[in-house]
Amino acid sequence: MRVDEKTLAEDIVRMSGTNVKKCMKCGKCSATCPSFEDMDVHPHSFVTMAEEGDVAGLLKSKSLWKCLSCFACVERCPRGVEPAHLIEAVRFFALSPQGLNKMKPDVVPIFLQNLEEKGAEVPQQLLTSAFRKYSK
Amino acid sequence: MEFSYFPGCTLKTKARDLDETARLAAEALGVTLRELPEWQCCGAVYPMSREEIAVRLSSVRALMAARDEGRPLLTLCSACHHVMKRVNHDMQTDEGLRTKANNYLQPDKPYAGETRVVHYLEMLRDEVGFGEVARKVTSPFKGVKIAAYYGCMLLRPSAVMRFDNPENPSVMEDFISAIGAAPVRFPYRNECCGGYVALDDRGAARKASRRVTRAAAQHGAEALITACPLCLYNLKENGGGEVPVHYFTEFLAAALGLKTLEGGLARAS
Ligand code: SF4
Ligand code: SF4
Numbered sequence: 001m002r003v004d005e006k007t008l009a010e011d012i013v014r015m016s017g018t019n020v021k022k023c024m025k026c027g028k029c030s031a032t033c034p035s036f037e038d039m040d041v042h043p044h045s046f047v048t049m050a051e052e053g054d055v056a057g058l059l060k061s062k063s064l065w066k067c068l069s070c071f072a073c074v075e076r077c078p079r080g081v082e083p084a085h086l087i088e089a090v091r092f093f094a095l096s097p098q099g100l101n102k103m104k105p106d107v108v109p110i111f112l113q114n115l116e117e118k119g120a121e122v123p124q125q126l127l128t129s130a131f132r133k134y135s136k
Numbered sequence: 137m138e139f140s141y142f143p144g145c146t147l148k149t150k151a152r153d154l155d156e157t158a159r160l161a162a163e164a165l166g167v168t169l170r171e172l173p174e175w176q177c178c179g180a181v182y183p184m185s186r187e188e189i190a191v192r193l194s195s196v197r198a199l200m201a202a203r204d205e206g207r208p209l210l211t212l213c214s215a216c217h218h219v220m221k222r223v224n225h226d227m228q229t230d231e232g233l234r235t236k237a238n239n240y241l242q243p244d245k246p247y248a249g250e251t252r253v254v255h256y257l258e259m260l261r262d263e264v265g266f267g268e269v270a271r272k273v274t275s276p277f278k279g280v281k282i283a284a285y286y287g288c289m290l291l292r293p294s295a296v297m298r299f300d301n302p303e304n305p306s307v308m309e310d311f312i313s314a315i316g317a318a319p320v321r322f323p324y325r326n327e328c329c330g331g332y333v334a335l336d337d338r339g340a341a342r343k344a345s346r347r348v349t350r351a352a353a354q355h356g357a358e359a360l361i362t363a364c365p366l367c368l369y370n371l372k373e374n375g376g377g378e379v380p381v382h383y384f385t386e387f388l389a390a391a392l393g394l395k396t397l398e399g400g401l402a403r404a405s
Contacts, residue, residue: 015187016184017184065336066340068288068332069184069331070331072327074292075291075302085184120373123150123369124149125145125180125215125366126334128145128181129181132180132183133181
């Protein structure tokens, strides 16, 4: 592990406000996660990898875009670890460098046209929440 | 009974039905909703990082405006409720955040989370009472099987939301009974519809939504109700169309004889 990677791992954990040391590796967060099947790094592994300082693996994990922020892992963790908060902090660091936003405003007209042509009413809430999650 | 009311962006646009039927029903139940004179989007998602201050400020402004009006703040959209309630909790419990937000806003009187945030369903349950709702019903949905979809935002994290039992909630089923219908309890009523991934990854939203609609259908539901525009969107557009989806307030207004349910449902009575 490089020194800067260690600092970054500490920054991520601090920003998330979680205490990764409380994790007892029971796996309940991953067992309850609705996106488990689609993730490469599962919620309990986020906790372990952050604790071990393996941020490179976290930053490129596709799980960042599979987490639904449903708070099931937060509610059901017996140790109050809040894995979703950790995932959010990693997502923040993955998006923050300039040019790395996952979602750009020009996708919106295409998206809306495709759906609204078929009569769907796309709520503003969807656009706002997706942009809050996928661009910084 | 008077509340300051925060409708939120979507209720002014794509979810007008939710706002209109809620206002009509509140009036009929003797509840006055006073929309805040000025409000801004709550941001739709709660910023989980404690270092993001700016994205919390619009909520703090709304909470503070309600305090200054001397009323509890009523919310209706699940996402607005979630964000307001959690930001309010931050202002009560996180000194660093509270100081930074107050330094930024420079209000005459600093805000420390004094406002009580009440969801419309909590208002029905705790202030009006479901017994009273039932007494005011003129067109009961007798025998209609309705499944309540809670989703995530109203219930979790329960330590902050304090809305209902997070694993076995009952407020929406009690609501369904109050309008004369038959509540259908089904698995996945408190699991995610897919939420915001619908924009970037429709396949994932379909998977999540279909789990919900399929379970509701298997349990005999004739309709699903929700308080959230994004849940409604996902269950409708990504849920496979097996079960019609409505806002709970559409059923409430119809049961009170104020507005017919669009896309109707046959009543047994
Ligand atoms: S918040 Fe994210 S990681 Fe946690 S259970 Fe939900 S989808 Fe999984
Ligand atoms: S549920 Fe909590 S204690 Fe269990 S593995 Fe997940 S984070 Fe660790």
